[in-house]
Amino acid sequence: MVTKTVIPPYRAIVDSKMHKVEKSMETVLQHHLQENGDEITLIAELVAKIRPPKSSQADHAEHMIGALCHILGRRPDLRAALRAALLKLLGTHKPVSLYVESGILPSTGFFTELYRRVSHKILPEAIDPQYLKDIFALVFTRHDGEVWVNAVPEARWLELLTELRFDEQAAETVLPLPVRGIMDAVRVLSYRISSIGLEPELIRNEPSLEEFASPFLTQNDEVGKYLEQFALAWEGSTLAFQDEKHIRVLLDQCAQIIQRIRRTASRSGTSISLTFLLQRLTQQLERMEYLLAILAALHEEKTGERARPLYVGLFKTLVSGECHKNDVRQHWRDSMELLALRVTENASRTGEHYITSTRSEYFALLKSAMGAGLIIAFMAMIKLFIAAQHLPPLTEALLFSLNYGLGFILIHILHFTIATKQPAMTASAIAASISEHGNSHDMENLTSIIAQTMRSQLAAILGNVLVVIPLAMLIAWGIMAATGAHFVAPEKAQHLMADIDPFHSLSVFYAAIAGVCLFLSGLIAGHHDNLAVYNRIPQRLKQLRWLKRLLGAARLARVADYVENNLGALAGNFYFGCMLGGVAAIGVVFGLPVDIRHITFSSAFLGFSLVGLDFAVEPQQLLVAALGIALIGLANLMVSFTLALSVAMKARKVTFAHWSTLLRSVGRRFGRKPREFLLPPKSQKGDELDAH
Structure with missing residues (x-):
């Protein structure tokens, strides 16, 4: 028998203080609706309301999300406004760099990345609101944001996605911008995986990459075909649709090659650059498989109901990656482990x-x-x-x-x-x-x-x-x-x-x-x-x-x-x-x-x-x-x-x-x-x- 996390109804925990909080959140949404406000400001203010005084106080964040769900449930106008703001945020602010870089080792060396993190700790980088990755810095302003985000039960996040009622959106025949952003991220990851597959150090440790068809290159061809068919299928094409299973097979072959290289390295030695290369490649493969799973769920059901658990997992991963992007201690710890x-x-x-x-x-x-x-x-x-x-x-x-x-x-x-x-x-x-x-x-x-x-x-x-x-x-x-x-x-x-x-x-x-x-x-x-x-x-x-x-x-x-x-x-x-x-x-x-x-x-x-x-x-x-x-x-x-x-x-x-x-x-x-x-x-x- 599978036990499920039971989230108590919001009204069962409401007290006078929480009622005031709900009113303040409703005021933020109402002001945005009336003034036709900026979507970045709206999301940042809502996250500030949800964020607990201390990162360990996850119950506070859970109750705040419950309050927001209650507002969305009884105010369709506010629900539509927040839904539109989220879709605009995901679709018009260049999300690709967020999907393909957050939580993944950089291509730079140890000391270059260490210098970048130290310098950005002292003097933070300039925020470019055109990029969703930079907007995360405006929304999650504290380095411990991942603590409460991960501590809030998945069921509560799913409840919030449910209350946004994306099924109320008019069915789109044109590919939505947020979905196109995920597709572009898969394409970029595929290019990067192919590029790493051609690295001389990788080929030196796995000569078969030169002698036979490399899955690192083959997957790029398959990804291109898959994304093209996905776009046509979304727009109502009757052409046969080839699912992502063959791509997953190729990605599994890439992962097997990585394991072989690691076993070889345990016998014949390795280098810091090869160790970093394999670690980054592994992270990119995992991220690509995750995004492909989201696309597969969206193909089966366009409203995104089946993809909601995947959205929550990706959201937590991205928040964690962005909160630690300038973390010198984590960079040192991860590098020392390698x-x-x-x-x-x-x-x-x-x-x-x-x-x-x-x-x-x-x-x-x-x-x-x-x-x-x-x-x-x-x-x-x-x-x-x-x-x-x-x-x-x-x-x-x-x-x-x-x-x-x-x-x-x-x-x-x-x-x-x-x-x-x-x-x-x-x-x-x-x-x-x-x-x-x-x-x-x-x-x-x-x-x-x-x-x-x-x-x-x-x-x-x-x-x-x-x-x-x-x-x-x-x-x-x-x-x-x-x-x-x-x-x-x-x-x-x-x-x-x-x-x-x-x-x-x-x-x-x-x-x-x-x-x-x-x-x-x-x-x-x-x-x-x-x-x-x-x-x-x-x-x-x-x-x-x-x-x-x-x-x-x-x-x-x-x-x-x-x-x-x-x-x-x-x-x-x-x-x-x-x-x-x-x-x-x-x-x-x-x-x-x-x-x-x-x-x-x-x-x-x-x-x-x-x-x-x-x-x-x-x-x-x-x-x-x-x-x-x-x-x-x-x-x-x-x-x-x-x-x-x-x-x-x-x-x-x-x-x-x-x-x-x-x-x-x-x-x-x-x-x-x-x-x-x-x-x-x-x-x-x-x-x-x-x-x-």
């Missing part, structure tokens, strides 16, 4: 390698993390040596950055794993899984992936920390044995211990800053992976004659393949090192309380400090240091993971409303199989097999 989609696809596939499902993978990750601990212990030693030289801040920051960046690159080349690099990658893989399973409520698969991720993360942390602390102590002891002096003086050791004290320092806040750096490095890695594939950098490297003479064809091929598979990781690691080395310098230069804390380096500093203090550390101080390292690690992981998961889900436009259900599922799994969160089973069975 950019995030571009850079997170590669991270998703990389993240799958950081999620272990078997014991062999688990112990391989553990050994890889232990190898990283070896390198980081020496990186921490070099960092302390550089700091002891008391160099100028910028010189010191440069050396810190090179130490971190080159060290992280070495770790990657040796196939070792830094624990905190995982979240930015695994978050994308989990977001991809939510996108695939979330709507089907397949919580078991998601729970299994989370369990695998948690134990993988634990293995990486243990591998890093359990090696870096004893090795740091061994290095400090070796230097002391060789030189007779502590590598870290007792005063410096106390300072290092204080730096990781969570109660008397900003160590957790600094760890959160490091988490942001980790997140950004994940985006940088995804960007460069995409860059290598889409711009065909490996193939271009192989074409360099001087490099081929220098390395030889076989060695150059191996170098090119390595660049294709590792450019993102190398760039992400190097830039991450630069961020870690530069944050403290930024704090010094600008006098800001910013620095970084990283769990693995903090563990190494703890090892150096213990030797520097000759292990004369009170148990309480040691416990506080251990707690500080644990909190630093937690902040590193949680901040980077949360940011990466948020961006990855936003990029895929995933809205997951079952977090509480997922948490309960994880809790039940942990209570039933706690070992699964610590160690993989001996063999892949059940959920583990399904999840992977």
Whole structure:
């Protein structure tokens, strides 16, 4: 049984205040009728009466529309005047630009559109009343107009259209101007879709557009025939009328090509321009199908009764588009979603390698993390040596950055794993899984992936920390044995211990800053992976004659393949090192309380400090240091993971409303199989097999 929205009769809610409002609206209509007023002024004044004091007060707008409906129902003269004003507004004020541009991405680039929106925010564009698009700015004067327009039930808007009684109009044999405006908009959209279908970047990613008849071009021919037949049929021609179904088939083929290009782009990379192009093309196809549906409804019934729900949907869409046409925040948000989609696809596939499902993978990750601990212990030693030289801040920051960046690159080349690099990658893989399973409520698969991720993360942390602390102590002891002096003086050791004290320092806040750096490095890695594939950098490297003479064809091929598979990781690691080395310098230069804390380096500093203090550390101080390292690690992981998961889900436009259900599922799994969160089973069975 289908439930319908029931709109209460207007008279059931009338009170004295509403009666005054009705009188004021009736006065506006009466004045327009007597003075033969301007249709723009009439519509603007009526919308001002309907508009609620606050956009959230949709009930007020609903009641105002009810009052207007009551007036129109009992005053045929006012009804005819308003109907004529609406038809004139839609027919004589060039509606095409409104239909084909509002709510659709512009053809300009990101920065050009950003500049336009900012400049028009400061100095609004001049209003040209010849265009219906500009008249919207006079009618909907507030940027939040879409809120109350969308909140008013569709049934109330339909009631208003019904009360206007368009069936009272004399039947027109000539095509009405408002209908011709919709037809012209369909024609323009068809031209624009054909133009985009010829874009070199589109053809490059879908070569079949050159080899076979392109639906982007074919649809334009069909649209031209359809519109010509529609005009003749409206005027009473007895010629056979071909409906719009064939055009819809062609538009579906265009949409399928877009999906193929997107799937190809997820494997072979994409560009910002291609991403924007596909998004704009998709929006244009959707708008064209919507306008064709309106024309089809009008062909079946000229009074427009069947098209009324479509009118309401189009009206809401156009109001939303016009209210946000200068919205800088929305432009930034939408653009960042497209950019995030571009850079997170590669991270998703990389993240799958950081999620272990078997014991062999688990112990391989553990050994890889232990190898990283070896390198980081020496990186921490070099960092302390550089700091002891008391160099100028910028010189010191440069050396810190090179130490971190080159060290992280070495770790990657040796196939070792830094624990905190995982979240930015695994978050994308989990977001991809939510996108695939979330709507089907397949919580078991998601729970299994989370369990695998948690134990993988634990293995990486243990591998890093359990090696870096004893090795740091061994290095400090070796230097002391060789030189007779502590590598870290007792005063410096106390300072290092204080730096990781969570109660008397900003160590957790600094760890959160490091988490942001980790997140950004994940985006940088995804960007460069995409860059290598889409711009065909490996193939271009192989074409360099001087490099081929220098390395030889076989060695150059191996170098090119390595660049294709590792450019993102190398760039992400190097830039991450630069961020870690530069944050403290930024704090010094600008006098800001910013620095970084990283769990693995903090563990190494703890090892150096213990030797520097000759292990004369009170148990309480040691416990506080251990707690500080644990909190630093937690902040590193949680901040980077949360940011990466948020961006990855936003990029895929995933809205997951079952977090509480997922948490309960994880809790039940942990209570039933706690070992699964610590160690993989001996063999892949059940959920583990399904999840992977």
